Each structure stands twice: as C-alpha cells, then as structure tokens.
Amino acid sequence: MSWREFWNGTHSIYVNERHRALHYDRIAKDIAALVPSREALVLDYGCGEAEGSEAVAACCAMLYLYDAAPKVQESLRLRFTHNQRIVVLSSEALEAMPDHSLDLFIANSMIQYLNHAEFEALLDVARRKLKDTGRMVVADVIPKEANAIDDAKALLNFAWTGGFLIPALLGLVSTFFSDYRKLRDEIGLTRYAPQDIETLFSAHGFSAQRSPKNIGHNQTRMMFVAEPA
Numbered sequence: 001m002s003w004r005e006f007w008n009g010t011h012s013i014y015v016n017e018r019h020r021a022l023h024y025d026r027i028a029k030d031i032a033a034l035v036p037s038r039e040a041l042v043l044d045y046g047c048g049e050a051e052g053s054e055a056v057a058a059c060c061a062m063l064y065l066y067d068a069a070p071k072v073q074e075s076l077r078l079r080f081t082h083n084q085r086i087v088v089l090s091s092e093a094l095e096a097m098p099d100h101s102l103d104l105f106i107a108n109s110m111i112q113y114l115n116h117a118e119f120e121a122l123l124d125v126a127r128r129k130l131k132d133t134g135r136m137v138v139a140d141v142i143p144k145e146a147n148a149i150d151d152a153k154a155l156l157n158f159a160w161t162g163g164f165l166i167p168a169l170l171g172l173v174s175t176f177f178s179d180y181r182k183l184r185d186e187i188g189l190t191r192y193a194p195q196d197i198e199t200l201f202s203a204h205g206f207s208a209q210r211s212p213k214n215i216g217h218n219q220t221r222m223m224f225v226a227e228p229a
C-alpha cells in the first residue's frame, strides 16, 4: 500500500468525533488567520476532509480545495456543493487554473507524504499559480529529529484541553496496530531540517522563513511562509 492508497481508503486517524471536530476547527481558524484579505483567492492543497472550510471561505473571496485522493474530492464536493465561495478542484481543474492567480497557497500536514522530488514539483506548481505578491505556507512539517513520542505528547495535550483524553489514550494503542503505523514503518514520513527546506524553497524561486507558530495542535512541527523571490 502507498500513502496515496491509504488516504483514498477508509482510515480512522481521529480517535473520536470530538477529536475530528476540534482538529478541523483549529485548522480552519489557523488558516483563516493567514488569509491576507477578504478579496484573497486561497488554495488549500492536500486539504483532506477540510470540515472547517466554510469558516475559511467566509474570510476570503474564493477558497479552492484540492486533494489527490478521488474519494476525498468526492466527499468534499458533496459537503460544499451549496457554498458559492468554495470550489473543489480536480487535478485537471488545478492544472487549468490561470497562472499567477492565487494570493495564498496552503499545504498543511501533507508534505511528509511526498518524497523530495514530489515536494519540489509542488513548489513549482505553487510558484506558477501564485501572484507575485502571493504567499505559500507549508505547515506541520516534521523536523528531522522528531519522534513518535513528540506526536503522542502533542496529541495528549490537545486531548486534555479538548476533553477527550481517555479516547486519545486508547487511540494511541490502536494506532500502534494500525495501517498508518505499518506504512509509517515501511515507507516512512519525509522529515526536514529547517535549513534543507529553506534551500529547496530558494531553489524553486521562493524566499522562505520559518514561522514561530505551526498550524494545528502540534507545535513541535514546523511552518514555513514563503514569498516569490
């Protein structure tokens, strides 16, 4: 199984509905805070179920959602069909989007599933689709030295404040026996040192800086804000 197949299949990465709801609420608030203006055109790339997208769309002119998994695209289309400010893109529609049209290109918690060549190809897409005044935000990047204990601690902290500590403890046990864990051991997750990722941004026409804050609950992971150089 590949990561692509994993994300297109049935999986349970949230320990319960409360975890899922709090996750999407937090992601949406953090993304909304990055939207530069109400006129902005925003793309959430690798968006997943993006359940908080209506809150993001309320802060911008148009929110484009793109996820490589066909099943995710289908469910996004069903969920947001009534919202005029949300457009779910297919790969073809993303390719056909006019160059230099976006103000913000977000990739949250997805580059760990790409190898270096795939991440570099993504940087080229973002560079092409962004306006010269636009920004790319790549967040939830796993640092080179990170380990599963950091992720577990961050989840338990989120669960403690969110009132789902017991389900989170049980969830950690079931993660240990899950396909996610097997794939993580077999294929791995791509990790970066800050300097390496800044060098890649720069090789693809961006000037990037690490932000002091990450998107989402895990502040041991990293966020980078990049502007066309």
Ligand SMILES: C[S@@+](CC[C@H](N)C(=O)[O-])C[C@H]1O[C@@H](n2cnc3c(N)ncnc32)[C@H](O)[C@@H]1O
Binding pocket: 004, 007, 008, 027, 045, 046, 047, 048, 049, 050, 066, 067, 068, 069, 072, 107, 108, 109, 110, 113, 114
């Ligand atoms: C951990 S989820 C993150 C979802 C969302 N960004 C969030 O923060 O909740 C990773 C998502 O990236 C998507 N993905 C993986 N590889 C991708 C690629 N090459 N292009 C677009 N989406 C991809 C997966 O289908 C999955 O929905």
